[in-house]
Amino acid sequence: MPKPIVALPADIREIDGAVWHAAPNQYLQAALKVAEVMTFIVPAFEDGTEIDAVLDRVDGVLISGSATNVHPSLYGRQAKEADGPFDPARDATSLPLIQRAIDRGIPLLAICRGIQELNVALGGTLASEIQDQPGMWDHRKPNVPERDHMYAIRQPVFVQEGSCIANYLGLSGKIQVNSLHRQAIAQTAPRLKVEATAEDGTIEAVSVIDARNFAVGVQWHPEYWAETDTVSRALFHAFGDAVRTYAGRGTRSEAAA
Numbered sequence: 001m002p003k004p005i006v007a008l009p010a011d012i013r014e015i016d017g018a019v020w021h022a023a024p025n026q027y028l029q030a031a032l033k034v035a036e037v038m039t040f041i042v043p044a045f046e047d048g049t050e051i052d053a054v055l056d057r058v059d060g061v062l063i064s065g066s067a068t069n070v071h072p073s074l075y076g077r078q079a080k081e082a083d084g085p086f087d088p089a090r091d092a093t094s095l096p097l098i099q100r101a102i103d104r105g106i107p108l109l110a111i112c113r114g115i116q117e118l119n120v121a122l123g124g125t126l127a128s129e130i131q132d133q134p135g136m137w138d139h140r141k142p143n144v145p146e147r148d149h150m151y152a153i154r155q156p157v158f159v160q161e162g163s164c165i166a167n168y169l170g171l172s173g174k175i176q177v178n179s180l181h182r183q184a185i186a187q188t189a190p191r192l193k194v195e196a197t198a199e200d201g202t203i204e205a206v207s208v209i210d211a212r213n214f215a216v217g218v219q220w221h222p223e224y225w226a227e228t229d230t231v232s233r234a235l236f237h238a239f240g241d242a243v244r245t246y247a248g249r250g251t252r253s254e255a256a257a
């Protein structure tokens with residue numbers, strides 16, 4: 001049986017003088033091996049993409065992290081050089097994709113930059129260089145060469161009992177996650193419910209209020225250890241089941257039957 005397909009908006013990267021539409025392999029691997037879905041990388045065009053033409057052909061939306069930041073003009077702020085690097089083509093693709101997926105009830109999992117885009121797409125704002133604020137931890141990517149160490153699970157996060165995220169993870173309370181971000185949700189969008197926070201108050205997970213389907217964002221990176229970490233694996237399993245159900249294929253167990 002063919003796997004359902006999820007849309008993942010590309011980043012714009014310049015490699016050897018050429019412009020590439022690119023996505024990190026770790027998201028595609030977690031989608032395929034744990035959520036058991038295929039990924040369609042959506043090209044990022046600054047003048048936008050045929051969003052509904054894409055969504056007509058997929059069964060879910062997965063929004064990846066990125067070293068770039070959402071442009072502050074999209075949440076009513078003046079952009080400063082320090083707010084970059086930017087990727088306006090990614091912004092122009094990802095935000096409408098998020099909005100339309102929620103409107104259409106298409107399962108949505110938003111990770112790191114993705115939760116920030118989700119918040120901005122629904123009317124919220126972001127804070128930059130959060131580590132410079134009093135009492136805040138340093139959530140930034142560890143300055144080490146090995147990616148396994150960059151994505152090391154190292155930070156406690158508290159998941160609200162009875163939340164959507166708790167339901168998908170199969171647990172609530174204290175979990176351990178990785179952390180690679182300089183920005184975070186400042187003003188939470190009206191339609192988002194905060195479902196997990198770090199000890200310094202940083203918002204680590206949200207769900208869309210009254211969503212018609214799976215619609216959550218996390219500030220950490222479940223994709224990186226999705227095959228081995230229980231919490232990460234549970235979230236990708238739940239996302240994959242929501243995608244299969246949306247596609248009419250039922251849950252993993254039903255699909256395997």
Ligand SMILES: N[C@@H](CCC(=O)NCCCC(=O)O)C(=O)O
Nearest residue numbers: 065066067068112113181182183
């Ligand atoms: N740029 C935003 C989002 C951070 C994010 O998505 N990090 C993923 C890792 C990116 C990398 O490999 O550098 C922020 O900094 O808050």
